[in-house]
Amino acid sequence: MTHSSWAYLSNYLIYSAMAVYTLAFFAHAYETAWAVRAPQTDEVSGSLLTKTFDFTRTEKIARIATAFMILGFLLLFAGVIARGISAGRAPWGNMYEFSITGALAFCGAYLAALRKYDLRWLGLIVATAVLLTLGTAITVLYRPSAPLVPALKSTWLVIHVSAAIMSGGVFLLANVIAATYLYLDSMESRGERTAWAKRLPSLEVLDQLSYRLVAFVFPLWTFAVIAGAIWAEHAWGRYWGWDPKETWAFITWVAYAAYLHARVTVGWRGRKAAWLCLFAGSTFLFNYVYINIWGTGKHTYSGL
Amino acid sequence: MSNEKEIPELGLVSSLRFVWRQLTSMRTALSLLLILGVASIPGSLIPQRPQNPMKVTEYFKSDPTLASWMDRLSLFDVYGSPWFSAIYILLFVSLIGCVLPRTFEHFKAARALPPITPKNLEKMEFFSQWQGTGVELEAARSFLRKKRFRIREFEGALSSEKGYMRETGNLLFHLALILILIGVSFGALFGMKGEAIVNIGERFTNTPTTYDSLSYGKLFRDSSLPPFTLSIDDFRAEYDPLTNAPKDYTLWVTATNTPGSSPVKHIIKVNAPLSFGSTNVYLQANGYSPVVTVRDSKGEVVLQGPVPFLPQDANLTSAGTIKAPDATPQLGFVASFLPTASRDKIRGGVSSFPEALDPSLLLSAWTGNLGLDHGVPQSVYRIDTSKMVRIGLKSLKIGQTYSFAQGSITFDGFVPWVNLQVVRDPGKMYALFGAILAILGLLASLFTRRRRIWIRVGDDGNVQVAGLAKNAAPGLDVEMSLFIEELKKAGQ
Numbered sequence: 001m002t003h004s005s006w007a008y009l010s011n012y013l014i015y016s017a018m019a020v021y022t023l024a025f026f027a028h029a030y031e032t033a034w035a036v037r038a039p040q041t042d043e044v045s046g047s048l049l050t051k052t053f054d055f056t057r058t059e060k061i062a063r064i065a066t067a068f069m070i071l072g073f074l075l076l077f078a079g080v081i082a083r084g085i086s087a088g089r090a091p092w093g094n095m096y097e098f099s100i101t102g103a104l105a106f107c108g109a110y111l112a113a114l115r116k117y118d119l120r121w122l123g124l125i126v127a128t129a130v131l132l133t134l135g136t137a138i139t140v141l142y143r144p145s146a147p148l149v150p151a152l153k154s155t156w157l158v159i160h161v162s163a164a165i166m167s168g169g170v171f172l173l174a175n176v177i178a179a180t181y182l183y184l185d186s187m188e189s190r191g192e193r194t195a196w197a198k199r200l201p202s203l204e205v206l207d208q209l210s211y212r213l214v215a216f217v218f219p220l221w222t223f224a225v226i227a228g229a230i231w232a233e234h235a236w237g238r239y240w241g242w243d244p245k246e247t248w249a250f251i252t253w254v255a256y257a258a259y260l261h262a263r264v265t266v267g268w269r270g271r272k273a274a275w276l277c278l279f280a281g282s283t284f285l286f287n288y289v290y291i292n293i294w295g296t297g298k299h300t301y302s303g304l
Numbered sequence: 305m306s307n308e309k310e311i312p313e314l315g316l317v318s319s320l321r322f323v324w325r326q327l328t329s330m331r332t333a334l335s336l337l338l339i340l341g342v343a344s345i346p347g348s349l350i351p352q353r354p355q356n357p358m359k360v361t362e363y364f365k366s367d368p369t370l371a372s373w374m375d376r377l378s379l380f381d382v383y384g385s386p387w388f389s390a391i392y393i394l395l396f397v398s399l400i401g402c403v404l405p406r407t408f409e410h411f412k413a414a415r416a417l418p419p420i421t422p423k424n425l426e427k428m429e430f431f432s433q434w435q436g437t438g439v440e441l442e443a444a445r446s447f448l449r450k451k452r453f454r455i456r457e458f459e460g461a462l463s464s465e466k467g468y469m470r471e472t473g474n475l476l477f478h479l480a481l482i483l484i485l486i487g488v489s490f491g492a493l494f495g496m497k498g499e500a501i502v503n504i505g506e507r508f509t510n511t512p513t514t515y516d517s518l519s520y521g522k523l524f525r526d527s528s529l530p531p532f533t534l535s536i537d538d539f540r541a542e543y544d545p546l547t548n549a550p551k552d553y554t555l556w557v558t559a560t561n562t563p564g565s566s567p568v569k570h571i572i573k574v575n576a577p578l579s580f581g582s583t584n585v586y587l588q589a590n591g592y593s594p595v596v597t598v599r600d601s602k603g604e605v606v607l608q609g610p611v612p613f614l615p616q617d618a619n620l621t622s623a624g625t626i627k628a629p630d631a632t633p634q635l636g637f638v639a640s641f642l643p644t645a646s647r648d649k650i651r652g653g654v655s656s657f658p659e660a661l662d663p664s665l666l667l668s669a670w671t672g673n674l675g676l677d678h679g680v681p682q683s684v685y686r687i688d689t690s691k692m693v694r695i696g697l698k699s700l701k702i703g704q705t706y707s708f709a710q711g712s713i714t715f716d717g718f719v720p721w722v723n724l725q726v727v728r729d730p731g732k733m734y735a736l737f738g739a740i741l742a743i744l745g746l747l748a749s750l751f752t753r754r755r756r757i758w759i760r761v762g763d764d765g766n767v768q769v770a771g772l773a774k775n776a777a778p779g780l781d782v783e784m785s786l787f788i789e790e791l792k793k794a795g796q
């Protein structure tokens with residue numbers, strides 16, 4: 001196969017992944033909606049209980065939704081690999097490639113966490129986020145597959161970027177959970193949870209879960225920053241130069257360190273911790289979106 | 305008033321002690337950490353002089369008053385500013401003052417046993433009790449020992465703890481941060497950085513005068529420059545014919561480590577510098593030097609050789625000047641070198657590909673006084689034409705000559721040049737070592753679960769167990785049920 005046919009194959013796989021994620025989106029939406037509408041009758045009196053919801057009825061569609069998520073993940077994975085083959089390098093040379101890999105990491109983090117926790121309620125959000133990312137990537141950020149400029153040709157790039165993307169995926173997942181926490185918390189403070197939200201875990205579980213995810217990837221993010229410094233030392237002769245991208249990686253690191261401290265040493269829980277988590281995550285997103293596109297540093301690899 | 309005693313005396317020593325205690329409190333350290341994060345933001349949004357001096361000049365042009373105010377606040381050099389340094393030095397001091405005492409304490413407590421079993425186990429988490437058969441204490445002891453808990457026994461009760469690794473890892477992490485900061489400051493004090501443009505075929509000798517620009521750390525001495533010499537043998541740049549983007553650069557050199565030692569051949573690439581101890585030589589940029597011969601009106605050669613030009617765009621359209629001060633009258637040429645000549649409606653002569661496929665040299669010739677004798681250093685890339693008159697314009701291909709009344713210039717060919725960046729950073733190994741330790745410490749601290757398990761067997765054979773997960777560590781529920789199951793099995 002020629003390089004351009006690999007590039008076509010990659011695009012084709014990414015479009016297929018989007019189609020499958022769309023199916024996953026609808027399956028999750030149907031699951032949520034159907035469970036909400038499912039009316040039940042009280043077994044003793046026979047009267048209609050409008051506020052009881054039976055998720056066993058939607059178990060099948062929920063399983064199908066998860067199967068679609070896995071299929072979408074595999075297609076996306078193949079698409080990223082094909083992109084790498086077409087360019088003859090690791091597929092992390094411009095922002096289009098960062099975005100499709102980021103979506104892959106986000107979905108991967110969700111699926112990995114799903115093995116341990118019942119997170120299917122998150123599926124709708126994950127499918128939406130992945131679809132938005134892929135849609136933006138293929139319409140706005142798309143660039144033809146091309147080789148890397150010499151500064152990007154390094155094993156450390158592969159290590160640095162893969163660690164950074166994986167951390168990003170998990171950070172964002174933690175953020176989605178923290179945001180869910182805040183939403184449910186304000187809902188509970190107004191009274192009972194509305195019907196569909198009853199299925200979501202308790203506030204304590206959400207609180208713990210987002211902390212656990214951050215604590216799990218913080219060392220990986222630290223490693224990603226350090227690998228980036230090693231690469232910068234090889235390419236530019238200094239391991240740290242306060243380039244905007246480096247600066248924001250540092251800010252993200254400080255923000256998450258502050259989050260961990262606030263939890264472990266000061267004992268923050270709940271709302272305050274969730275807001276801090278969201279703040280730290282927004283520094284990560286800012287780095288990715290703003291600094292990549294409008295920044296003026298050496299890291300201008302967006303290809304835009 | 306009762307708390308009057310707590311107000312410290314205003315003596316110097318006690319005031320200092322008070323300040324030290326404030327500075328090394330964890331709240332201060334955390335605030336400083338956050339402040340450092342916030343303080344690094346402006347430098348990422350405002351152009352910085354060390355990285356982007358041109359943009360800073362633009363600021364000064366567009367709004368001089370605002371720019372000079374910003375300059376006064378060091379906003380164009382945030383990371384070298386006094387206030388930024390103040391923050392991280394304070395953080396450094398705070399970190400040391402906070403972490404070192406804790407490290408000593410931790411060392412002392414390294415073999416310490418857990419506190420004795422609390423009186424009321426009923427109030428603890430994971431509490432459970434049943435009527436035992438008298439073997440439970442023994443079974444608990446062997447269970448906990450197998451799992452490498454630290455055990456303390458006291459009056460028919462057993463108290464055990466595991467997960468000291470958490471504090472060890474945590475201290476290692478914080479000590480490693482100190483090591484990174486030491487490495488960074490060491491590099492800044494004893495390091496150096498210089499750049500030099502060298503034509504292919506020429507030699508580079510590592511002495512201060514060879515450099516085009518050179519900056520030293522505060523404690524760096526000339527004598528610390530390693531005495532190596534590099535012959536720049538060959539250079540190859542490959543470009544993508546579709547996008548014009550560079551694909552690969554390779555530089556072949558022959559290095560002599562010290563005068564008299566035997567020369568060794570090396571290859572330098574963008575991501576693979578050449579090292580001499582803690583000094584690295586990087587391939588940083590490349591361009592072209594047109595080779596010219598300038599003759600005066602009598603036909604005598606007044607200048608011959610390669611003249612480095614600076615690239616102006618990605619296709620290496622290069623600009624430079626050729627000065628012949630030895631000619632009478634003096635001659636000067638403002639010139640462009642186009643590796644692959646083409647024309648652009650707006651910009652005129654430009655290069656359309658970075659490789660030299662169809663090179664041409666565009667010249668504007670001047671005669672008169674170059675103004676070099678005033679002792680004021682002049683850029684080699686500029687000509688002060690205020691005391692000169694223009695002779696004419698000409699475009700040359702290789703081998704062609706432009707003759708005029710005052711002399712002539714011949715375009716003989718070109719050689720590539722490379723920009724070598726030489727960096728010495730004696731602190732980077734400490735920083736790297738610190739970084740590795742930091743990650744190991746983090747892993748140990750974040751993935752160690754610290755927990756206590758207690759058991760008390762009453763005189764009546766009543767078995768009580770309970771557990772405590774520190775920092776809400778997960779998984780103790782599973783461990784406790786395993787523990788209880790084991791004890792009950794032993795009791796049967």
Ligand code: HEM
Pocket residue numbers: 215218253254257258260261264265329330333334337398399400402403470471474478481749750775
């Ligand atoms: C003087 C300053 C500091 C002090 C006194 C301090 C103290 C502590 C303490 C007591 C813990 C809790 C350990 C535990 O209970 O398990 C901790 C954890 C931690 N610290 Fe610091 N720290 C300081 C500065 C920093 C800095 C500058 C960073 C870097 C960003 C940092 C990052 C962390 C991290 C990532 C943890 C792990 C949190 C966890 O266990 O979940 N600390 N620190």
